[in-house]
Amino acid sequence: MNLNTKAQEQNTYDAIVVGSGVSGGWAAKELTEKGLKVLMLDRGKKLEHVKDYETATKDPWEFKHRGRITVDQRETHPKLSRDYPYSEHNEKYWINDSQSPYNEVKRFDWYRPDIVGGKSIMWGRQSYRWSDLDFEANLKDGIAVDWPIRYKDLAPWYDYVEKFAGISGQAEGLPQLPDGQFMPAMDMNCVEKDLKSKVEKAFPDRRITMGRVANITKPLPGRTQCQFRNLCSRGCPFGAYFSTQSSTLPAAMATGNLTLRPDSIVNSVIYDEKLGKATGVKVIDKHTKQMTEYYAKVIFVNGSTLGTTFVLMNSISNRFQNGLGNDSGVLGKYLMDHHFRTGASGRAEGFDDKYFFGRRANGIYIPRYRNIGSDKRDYLRGFGYQGGASRGSWARGIAEMGVGKDFKDMLSEPGSWSMGLGGFGECLPYEDNKVTLDNSVKDDWGQPVLKFDAEFKENEMKMRKDMMNDAAEMLEASGFKDIKTYDNGSYPGMAIHEMGTARMGRDPKTSILNSWNQMHAVKNVFVTDGASMTSAACVNPSLTYMAMTARAVDYAVKEMKKGNI
Known part of the structure; x- marks a missing residue:
């Protein structure tokens, strides 16, 4: 008995953070800086900043398969290999589907990392504030449930996280895309500047700005400004973009209050029915498959939307037979993701004497303009565009049947300028877009797996027509030639912006979390990743996770001091 007590003491912390990605890293930083002893758990392997970015400085010819994945990798990663994120450049960062x-x-x-730092190493870094257009949308449209917060609740926390993370961008004064604490924006190239002037003249309700991106353009402590290499998904040895490894983890470690355990698969949250609160988590060692329990006063579940949902669903007790905190029955429902892969491209004339410098890790952004003010469409909500212009390189000759001096001379000159605009559209929260636990299949650690049943519906399909046609319309009005539209189809998960399965709300009967990202039914459990989102907006969500996390930690620690948690 004494041994058992001692073991429990050794495994007891003030706080446990499940997951080490964008939101988990922020939770660990904030909790440790407020003086709490914190255990951060991640199923992924250790990835040390700089040292373990093995491919970060490799040239294309140093990759055996020139960046492509092998037949064997396609067979062992049947779902991961469907799309672009999984490549030879960062293959070691991703989970094994098998x-x-x-x-x-x-x-x-479903794109799942297998490293400490999670998707913060491979993310696209586009960082936009949500606005009241987004936070009020459900209420105005009579859809799903109302957000329990508004922009004013998050605004100071956006300020706070932007200053630390480092967001470069341009202030535009748009109510639907609030300005932030920006480092100097990256530059548009000549074709993008031309498009901006012509589109804004032809369409006064539309604005083209430089992407707001978590790549720093001025140094921060321990971090060097962006080198315009555009190899970000390999890990950045310069720390030029926000990641757990470059930013929140060093800050948390500097306090002396953080214990990080990689290779730790969180199986479930332990709920004590007598105390009416969570007391810890059960963790499976990835290699030995042994189960260990860790204990804490407060738990932040930040396993990314679907990892978090799995942990909550798998946390079964007499009190919660359908998942921790799931009195409302909405856990796993209202799964959302952005839909994209539709837009247009065209060829620009008149800029053959101009080129661009470096490989800018960013593009332009056109904020939402549909269903704002007097604009009314036959669908709800809206979309934004990401895009950019570039000149063709020598690689354009790969498919040519060319030979000889003229062919070589042609390839020594850059090709024509082209411009692409791709839309990112909002998906509505639908109750029947859901994920459930499937006990008929087990993973290598004997755990049930998730089963997905979600699709984009009529509202999204109507929106996609505008996303495609508006892009062509803007290119045409700007004088582009050979304009081609496309709709390559979009499945949920592809945009890697999954959200909504443990949503915030005002009423415990229809939501899992309150306005502080705190479980209605289990007061010492918080969820501040994408699972907490009540709607999806059309802008990238990661910056909002950061702000929500810092805000929730501030609240949680104050509540602990008051004895309420």
């Missing part, structure tokens, strides 16, 4: 399978009623592309 060990951790999942099932689909309808296709869902």
